Amino acid sequence: MENIDIGKKVEKHRKNKNLSIKELAQLAEITPSMLSQVERGLATPSIQTLKMLAKALDVPTFSFLLEETNSADLVVRSSERKKMVVESLSYELLSPDFTGNLATAIMHVPPHTSSSEKLMEHKGEEVAYMLAGKIKIYLNGDEFILEAGDSVKIPSHMKHKWENEFSENASILFSVTPPSF
Secondary structure, eight states: OTTOOHHHHHHHHHHHTTOOHHHHHHHHTSOHHHHHHHHTTSSOOOHHHHHHHHHHHTSOGGGGTSOOOOGGGGOOOGGGOEEEEETTEEEEEOSSSSOSSOEEEEEEEOTTEESOSSOBOOSSEEEEEEEESEEEEEETTEEEEEETTOEEEEOTTOOEEEEEOSSSOEEEEEEEESOOO
16 A cells, blocks of 8 residues: 555545635635645544545545556556467467456467367456457357457357367457456
8 A cells, every 4th residue: 555645635636626725624624734734645634534535525535545556557568568378379468467357368379279178168258359360269069260350259157169270370359357367
């Protein structure tokens, strides 16, 4: 929780509402000097004070306690992607990591290989888009050939398998929620 600066968050919300320190202090029933000290990081507000500030600013109390996200950590440069190789398949993670509710990756399937021996299932719902090549996808007992530009949605717990029985590499962009690889 070292990235949390409650005072800066209070100040940001106050300024977004175009309120002076005096006006917000009056609405939150605290002294202007206390509010000034909170905003400057010189005083730590009690939970009760946070609740009163949240009510006056019309924001959830917990919003003051959320860690800041460094926006630079959200950008993934193509040259800095995390790469994984699992047997003959390779993956490039397009998301910064596996935190959160969604992950996106590119799966590369070489010719005459498959994602698994048998149909597999996982908790996450998945949407996949064929970037290049062709691939056979097994969905429960059905088989489909996908070509570049085609897409498929795979519901949570649906048994499936990717198989490249063709002579060219297949590349598949996919997103899964929640992340499971």
